[in-house]
Amino acid sequence: MAKRIEPTARQLRLAVELRRLRDAAGLTSREAAVLLGVNAPQISQIESGLAGVSEKRLRILAANYSCSDGELIEALVAMTKDRARGWWEEYRELLPAPFLDLAELEHHATFLREAQFLYIPGLLQTADYARAVYAYRTPELPQTELELRVQHRLRRKAALDGTPFDAIIHEAALRIMVGDRAASRAQLNEVLDVSEAENVTVRVIPFAEEGFAGAASAMLYAGGTLSKLDTVVRDGPNGAAYIDSDRQLAALRTLLRKLEAASLNPGKSRDLINRVAKEL
Template identity: 60%
Template sequence: MPRRQQASARQQRLGAELRKLREAAGLKGREAAALLGTDSAQVSQIEAGLAGVSKVRMRRIAAQYACTDTELVDALAAMAVARTQGWWEEYRGLLPTSFLDLSELEHHATYRWDVEFLYIPGLLQTEDYARALFSSRVPELPEEDLELRVRHRMRRRTILERERPIPYDALVHEAALRIMVGSRAASRAQLTRVLELSEADHISVRVIPFELEHFSDVGAAMVYAGGAVPRLDTVVRDGPHGTVFVDSAAQLSVFRTHFRRLQAVSLDPERSRDLIHRLSKEL
């Protein structure tokens, strides 16, 4: 396959997992190249996500690396295809690459967890709420760019609305529900939207209440996307210098623990709906 100019986060992840398999087999790049009948430069490009591999070649690589985890091999083989031509490709060159990488990650996820402290999670946002958020950006976005971001965010909801939606669990701090974003009417409509979505069988919304004592875990805001196997899970976090995709086993374990702890102290879905309903009436 021809060399790519730029690899998506999904393609980079496949390459990184192949590198881990090679290293676990105790092989250097040139040794792997000899087994695969290629050169070390090609192996490097594959591991960087810059060169694609077919499903057949992916399975051959796994066999040469003596990988016996059939579920992992199947999952990697499913990733070993050319870039998915999903709806997000319409925005390539128009939005930052991280926006597209997140959309592709969500599209292939088996489940999704969100933890938010200051804002309603993106997948639950109304158009007016999202527009108000993007409008507050510094420096101010040109109108065309703002509308692109809003449309993209609304399209991301596809994973919750398609024929086979993924299970979605959102933990939202009470602060995010009380902070008015945009007008009073827009904020009320946003809470109503969260209530409507929370009634779906595949969606769970739990509120982290103000009343918790000894609570200081506000640094755990995250998007957690489940992979086909746990090893392929990914955490997405927004940082001061952009979006970060986290996939190391140790860090994933920490974020899973964070989520479970926050889930345990959150209100159950019914009590959460009662609180959201009360807050909407107060607006």
């Protein structure tokens, strides 16, 4: 097994699921190693994403872990076979790894849901809007890297090609002029244009909504092939956090339901976006 230097978030997720299966079976890493005919450090490398695992070995482990969830096993097997190098690999060593991880997550998602309160969701951003976001960053980015980030953000839109995407945006994000007035107006028109796609739904939480206390609830929820394999990405002071525990996912699904309940329906949301755009 070749050792990886920097496993991707998807590779780490497979590793986490294997560790969870072993823990549920009550086996030590040494006992799991015996099942595969390897040593304990190799199991540790598999369960930390530093080494891959073949379909054959994964099925051996699942059988000995007494895992009866056939759908989960097949989903994990699919992850071992998926070695396609997507478009995001063109940016490896050019942009930080989290940019690539996010694009890979969106690419494999069965559905996407995003809630934003101060910014337009990345998948809906125009080049000028994204450029204004990155230009405000401190320390300032070299122009070359800034443009690479803008380009990468625009290429992420490929995830919207048929994948269901529900966006919940607070009215504040519509009114904050991240770029100049013309760029802000163009950004709102872009949101309106994209929302016409059958697989895209945009809802707006208006300032007039009473009792709303969820402004710190920004997140990207990516659906897996099974709900057990869903992932939530939330920004934190130390960078993006990937959340995948059953308990936390259940809590965040509840939070998304609350946000949706506080938002206008898609039709009224479009009316509000149109009104704000005309006011700019």
